[in-house]
Amino acid sequence: MAETTEELSTMLGDLSRASERVGLKMNMDKTKVMVNIHVAPTPIKIGDSTLEVVDDYVYLGQTVQLGRSNFxxxxxxxxRLGWAAFRKLHGIFSSNLPQCLKTKVYDxxxxxxxxxxxxxxxxxMGLIRRLKVTQRAMERAMLGVSLRDHIRNEDIxxxxxxxxxARRIAKLKWQ
Structure with a gap:
């Protein structure tokens, strides 16, 4: 973190040189610059590489962004990641395994x-609703049930x- 882009450029240059002295190298493709409204976004060069200025990025598995938090x-x-994981396990969810095993795999x-x-x-409440709708769609897919079958969510x-x-998220927050 720095107050000006010049200060940040100096700090990153120092970090790059110190890293190289101990046999490490910064990955310039993964190094990004993020600025708030008080700093003009100007390109920063480290060696031969120009760092990309971004509004948000994924760090340690979570999206990071400045300003008002919008999740x-x-x-x-x-x-999207949940559906990708679900599709990878499609063979399990569409198999004749007992439902209790499918549930364990899902959970x-x-x-x-x-x-x-x-x-x-x-x-x-809107975001929680979207997560619940996605989960219900996955449950229907697990059971091979369509919306046209008119089976109530409670029965599924x-x-x-x-x-x-929603309960899982609430539990994680309280932990």
């Missing part, structure tokens, strides 16, 4: 992907017995 982007990203493999970092999220939940995502 809609992070929720969308988590939903241990898909749900953590969707709720990672949720302890820091400020969620609105009784059959799948998966952990409710």
């Amino acid at each position: 809609e982007k992070e929720i969308n990203r988590r939903i 241990q493999c898909v749900l953590p992907v969707m709720t990672y970092g949720s302890e820091t999220w400020s969620l609105t 939940r009784k059959r799948t017995k998966v952990t409710d995502i």
